[in-house]
Amino acid sequence: MNLIPALTSGAAILISALAVEGLMIGGLQNGLYSLASHMYPAYAKATGIGAASSVGRLGAVASAFTGVVALERGGSPGFFGVIAAAMLAMVAAISLLGADRKPA
Numbered sequence: 001m002n003l004i005p006a007l008t009s010g011a012a013i014l015i016s017a018l019a020v021e022g023l024m025i026g027g028l029q030n031g032l033y034s035l036a037s038h039m040y041p042a043y044a045k046a047t048g049i050g051a052a053s054s055v056g057r058l059g060a061v062a063s064a065f066t067g068v069v070a071l072e073r074g075g076s077p078g079f080f081g082v083i084a085a086a087m088l089a090m091v092a093a094i095s096l097l098g099a100d101r102k103p104a
């Protein structure tokens with residue numbers, strides 16, 4: 001039984017994927033605060049985490065515009081392709097950060 005008749009199977013899959021993506025990104029954001037606290041020396045932790053958080057907020061604003069463009073040009077596959085590319089770039093950046101830096 002379909003509780004919302006207007007929801008086709010494709011729309012249900014998209015909404016489910018967006019819900020899972022939102023949960024994963026929320027968890028990632030909280031993990032990045034922990035990572036940032038280990039990357040800065042004690043005297044600069046608050047400033048460093050604040051700066052990292054503000055760059056993250058700017059990224060959140062930019063991602064709204066990027067998501068719209070990706071949906072218009074590539075549909076759902078284009079949107080999730082952009083998300084996957086951003087996640088891979090994040091993994092690469094975090095890997096580079098930890099390569100030569102000792103925890104503070």
